[in-house]
Amino acid sequence: xxxxxxxxxxxxKCNKTYDHQEPQQLCTCGSPLLVNYNLDxxxxxxxxDSFVGRTASLWRYHxxxxxxxxxxxxxxxxxxxxxxxxxxxxxxxxxPNLYMKDEGIIPTGTFKARGAAVGVSKAKELGVTxxxxxxxxxxxxxxSLYAARxxxxxxxxxxxxxxxxxxxxxxxxxxxxxxxxxxxxxxxxIVAEAVQDFVLFDASTLKEPYRIEGKxxxxxxxxxxxNWNMPDVILYPTGGGVGIxxxxxxxxxxxxxxxxxxxxxxxxxVQAEGCAPIVKAWKEGKAESEFWSDSETVAFGINVPKALxxxxxxxxxxxxxxxxxxxxxxxxxxxxxxxxxxxxxFICPEGAATFVAARRLRESGWIKQDDVVVALNTGMGIKYPxxxxxxxxxxxxGEILRK
Amino acid sequence: xxxxxxxxxxxxKCNKTYDHQEPQQLCTCGSPLLVNYNLDxxxxxxxxDSFVGRTASLWRYHxxxxxxxxxxxxxxxxxxxxxxxxxxxxxxxxxPNLYMKDEGIIPTGTFKARGAAVGVSKAKELGVTxxxxxxxxxxxxxxSLYAARxxxxxxxxxxxxxxxxxxxxxxxxxxxxxxxxxxxxxxxxIVAEAVQDFVLFDASTLKEPYRIEGKxxxxxxxxxxxNWNMPDVILYPTGGGVGIxxxxxxxxxxxxxxxxxxxxxxxxxVQAEGCAPIVKAWKEGKAESEFWSDSETVAFGINVPKALxxxxxxxxxxxxxxxxxxxxxxxxxxxxxxxxxxxxxFICPEGAATFVAARRLRESGWIKQDDVVVALNTGMGIKYPxxxxxxxxxxxxGEILRK
Numbered sequence: 001x002x003x004x005x006x007x008x009x010x011x012x013k014c015n016k017t018y019d020h021q022e023p024q025q026l027c028t029c030g031s032p033l034l035v036n037y038n039l040d041x042x043x044x045x046x047x048x049d050s051f052v053g054r055t056a057s058l059w060r061y062h063x064x065x066x067x068x069x070x071x072x073x074x075x076x077x078x079x080x081x082x083x084x085x086x087x088x089x090x091x092x093x094x095x096p097n098l099y100m101k102d103e104g105i106i107p108t109g110t111f112k113a114r115g116a117a118v119g120v121s122k123a124k125e126l127g128v129t130x131x132x133x134x135x136x137x138x139x140x141x142x143x144s145l146y147a148a149r150x151x152x153x154x155x156x157x158x159x160x161x162x163x164x165x166x167x168x169x170x171x172x173x174x175x176x177x178x179x180x181x182x183x184x185x186x187x188x189x190i191v192a193e194a195v196q197d198f199v200l201f202d203a204s205t206l207k208e209p210y211r212i213e214g215k216x217x218x219x220x221x222x223x224x225x226x227n228w229n230m231p232d233v234i235l236y237p238t239g240g241g242v243g244i245x246x247x248x249x250x251x252x253x254x255x256x257x258x259x260x261x262x263x264x265x266x267x268x269x270v271q272a273e274g275c276a277p278i279v280k281a282w283k284e285g286k287a288e289s290e291f292w293s294d295s296e297t298v299a300f301g302i303n304v305p306k307a308l309x310x311x312x313x314x315x316x317x318x319x320x321x322x323x324x325x326x327x328x329x330x331x332x333x334x335x336x337x338x339x340x341x342x343x344x345x346f347i348c349p350e351g352a353a354t355f356v357a358a359r360r361l362r363e364s365g366w367i368k369q370d371d372v373v374v375a376l377n378t379g380m381g382i383k384y385p386x387x388x389x390x391x392x393x394x395x396x397x398g399e400i401l402r403k
Numbered sequence: 404x405x406x407x408x409x410x411x412x413x414x415x416k417c418n419k420t421y422d423h424q425e426p427q428q429l430c431t432c433g434s435p436l437l438v439n440y441n442l443d444x445x446x447x448x449x450x451x452d453s454f455v456g457r458t459a460s461l462w463r464y465h466x467x468x469x470x471x472x473x474x475x476x477x478x479x480x481x482x483x484x485x486x487x488x489x490x491x492x493x494x495x496x497x498x499p500n501l502y503m504k505d506e507g508i509i510p511t512g513t514f515k516a517r518g519a520a521v522g523v524s525k526a527k528e529l530g531v532t533x534x535x536x537x538x539x540x541x542x543x544x545x546x547s548l549y550a551a552r553x554x555x556x557x558x559x560x561x562x563x564x565x566x567x568x569x570x571x572x573x574x575x576x577x578x579x580x581x582x583x584x585x586x587x588x589x590x591x592x593i594v595a596e597a598v599q600d601f602v603l604f605d606a607s608t609l610k611e612p613y614r615i616e617g618k619x620x621x622x623x624x625x626x627x628x629x630n631w632n633m634p635d636v637i638l639y640p641t642g643g644g645v646g647i648x649x650x651x652x653x654x655x656x657x658x659x660x661x662x663x664x665x666x667x668x669x670x671x672x673v674q675a676e677g678c679a680p681i682v683k684a685w686k687e688g689k690a691e692s693e694f695w696s697d698s699e700t701v702a703f704g705i706n707v708p709k710a711l712x713x714x715x716x717x718x719x720x721x722x723x724x725x726x727x728x729x730x731x732x733x734x735x736x737x738x739x740x741x742x743x744x745x746x747x748x749f750i751c752p753e754g755a756a757t758f759v760a761a762r763r764l765r766e767s768g769w770i771k772q773d774d775v776v777v778a779l780n781t782g783m784g785i786k787y788p789x790x791x792x793x794x795x796x797x798x799x800x801g802e803i804l805r806k
Contacts, residue, residue: 056459056483076748077487077508080459082480088554105480107508107748109785149747151491155804160797168791172784174744177793182800194804341577344552345479346511381575382512383785388571390580394563397585401558401597 005042006066009033009209023126025207032206032309035066035213039256048228048259056080058114058217066213072125074150076107078117079217083225088342093359097372101222108142110379116142118214124150132195133203134187136301137166144175157187165383185305205240206308212246219250222374223260231265232371235357237350237378238269238278239302241313248316267322269313270357272297276326278313287311298329299349327353349387351377408445409469412436412612426529428610435609435712438469438616442659451631451662459483461517461620469616475528477553479510481520482620486628491745496762500775504625511545513782519545521617527553535598536606537590539704540569547578560590568786588708608643609711615649622653625777626663634668635774638760640753640781641672641681642705644716651719670725672716673760675700681716685727690714701732702752730756752790754780
């Protein structure tokens with residue numbers, strides 16, 4: 001029995017293959033690379049029941065993750081986040097089987113920890129000593145901290161408007177942190193230059209192949225938490241799109257292993273009205289998206305004008321008979337408040353967008369009443385404190401409440 | 404088999420007993436009440452192995468928790484937080500078996516979620532419809548959100564200086580939130596008046612008996628995560644002291660059940676130099692602490708000048724041959740940074756204090772080299788963003804890193 005059944009990397013565009021025992025970035029054709037496993041061999045030694053009683057982290061699925069030696073695992077205990085019933089808001093929406101996969105309950109408070117844990121672990125295994133990446137904040141925070149744990153140096157560039165808390169997380173880890181007076185795409189250009197100039201490992205979204213594998217574990221967990229039944233619909237806030245690509249990959253692998261049956265869930269890419277390139281491409285039936293100019297949204301994590309993996313996201317939508325939908329900022333902020341009041345969960349604006357999307361898709365009939373629906377919340381609300389308006393009365397010592 | 408083996412409540416001071424099927428507050432003698440279980444009966448139906456494969460939340464221990472009907476459980480997926488090896492900083496301190504129990508990886512980002520989950524669940528079971536409490540921030544945030552999930556109204560009063568993020572969490576839940584220009588003790592006086600005036604359930608620390616039971620699960624998890632072996636030392640940041648009381652209660656119950664063997668771990672109460680009433684009382688060998696005037700520390704959660712359960716904390720220290728130690732703000736902030744740089748964990752100032760304490764107690768020889776040591780981090784660093792000083796260079800679009 002092996003710790004990992006990884007076999008090789010391959011290009012989803014030109015099918016070229018690559019060795020997983022060397023650091024790899026993009027395919028020579030410019031496409032992101034995907035990880036392949038010996039699923040037949042894996043299936044001989046591992047079953048669904050193998051996971052019972054294993055550690056409550058994403059590493060419980062190590063055979064279907066890319067790290068070959070357990071000693072190279074860099075972990076802060078990430079994964080096995082709650083899959084919570086949302087009965088009150090589900091009742092309001094007329095979706096009785098509404099669940100939230102809450103990715104706020106994870107180190108660094110967002111789902112980015114998954115990609116960072118697996119990406120940094122594999123980088124460590126391959127001997128990487130210094131990496132660089134652009135970020136909208138949360139990924140940079142996660143990669144900074146996991147890199148610190150691995151003893152890997154990191155250079156992180158984020159927009160000046162990225163959430164301040166992510167700046168603190170990155171800074172306290174000892175990362176080389178820079179801000180840029182622009183968008184993540186502007187940060188990306190500076191990183192691209194720097195990795196050339198200083199021979200750094202480029203950990204930009206999808207420019208290294210292992211972040212997807214970390215995100216994939218959200219799909220594995222949803223399946224295990226639903227007792228290896230597939231939900232009917234999964235809604236995902238979509239910026240760079242790695243989460244949706246990962247979940248699609250996970251469920252496909254589970255089907256190949258014969259661990260789940262039936263149709264794949266319909267995947268829904270949820271974007272902000274102020275930055276909706278995937279929605280536009282999906283509506284036009286296109287295979288790739290176009291750069292979205294002057295993008296703007298309070299849901300900072302999904303402000304990505306053009307994703308490198310857009311074609312993979314769109315493929316996942318087409319293959320699962322899913323859809324894409326854009327939500328205006330005002331609605332998602334209202335929903336964020338509603339979820340806190342009705343369900344006691346203070347989620348991030350990106351996550352709130354998926355609930356607005358569920359509400360609208362139920363209204364239109366696209367979601368049926370008996371569908372099992374999973375809305376992905378990608379992070380804690382407390383990482384974006386400015387999305388809450390607070391006016392509070394100040395009492396003096398000894399004062400009495402008038403109520 | 405029952406869902407819970409709770410039998411009754413009892414007073415640790417005067418031994419008076421109370422019914423757990425009615426809402427209870429303090430004993431008539433003024434002491435907090437403790438929960439008792441039919442451990443003999445429980446032991447006939449439940450073993451250590453019963454927990455294998457159960458949900459990764461604190462409710463895996465439901466038989467030894469106070470909620471009688473599963474339907475009354477109010478959960479956001481709290482518990483089974485990581486117990487992480489800290490090899491780099493452990494090596495630096497000459498404590499090779501140093502672990503961190505990371506209570507940042509939990510809903511609302513602090514250990515307060517445990518007390519709120521169990522306390523609110525039991526309040527719901529007993530028909531409570533409205534509660535009130537003073538808080539230093541994090542407990543109020545947690546109780547606001549869990550109360551919202553339970554459909555219970557809450558009135559929360561916190562100092563104006565409490566961390567801003569906790570204010571947002573409380574506000575977004577729809578709680579009746581007030582600030583007070585003073586300390587938690589001033590907030591407590593206003594709450595005490597309000598619960599009389601408006602007939603509210605008083606959820607102040609230790610004025611209701613079930614919060615301890617939630618905190619207790621930290622002790623249960625540490626035992627299970629160490630494969631039912633006791634550590635030698637547990638260090639705990641101590642304000643109200645419920646965490647240390649809970650852990651002591653948990654380990655005592657596990658001993659009675661015969662699920663762990665050997666000596667109880669030496670419990671260490673870690674306080675801030677600017678607010679160290681327990682340390683002072685322990686040094687003087689006293690059974691209770693005195694009010695600490697003009698208390699002040701950046702570790703806001705442990706700024707508690709006089710804890711209602713101080714005598715229970717001190718008893719836990721004396722019974723386990725533990726100790727108490729005060730840490731100055733400057734040192735704990737340095738340690739916070741060091742842990743982020745060396746171990747990739749951005750922890751809260753209170754948690755950082757326990758690591759300074761471990762370092763000092765190892766230097767003095769009180770901790771031995773072969774001791775298994777667990778430092779409790781009670782929350783995420785991101786809840787206190789102002790504890791990080793950040794100065795970051797801003798680049799312009801198209802600029803090149805000079806490195």
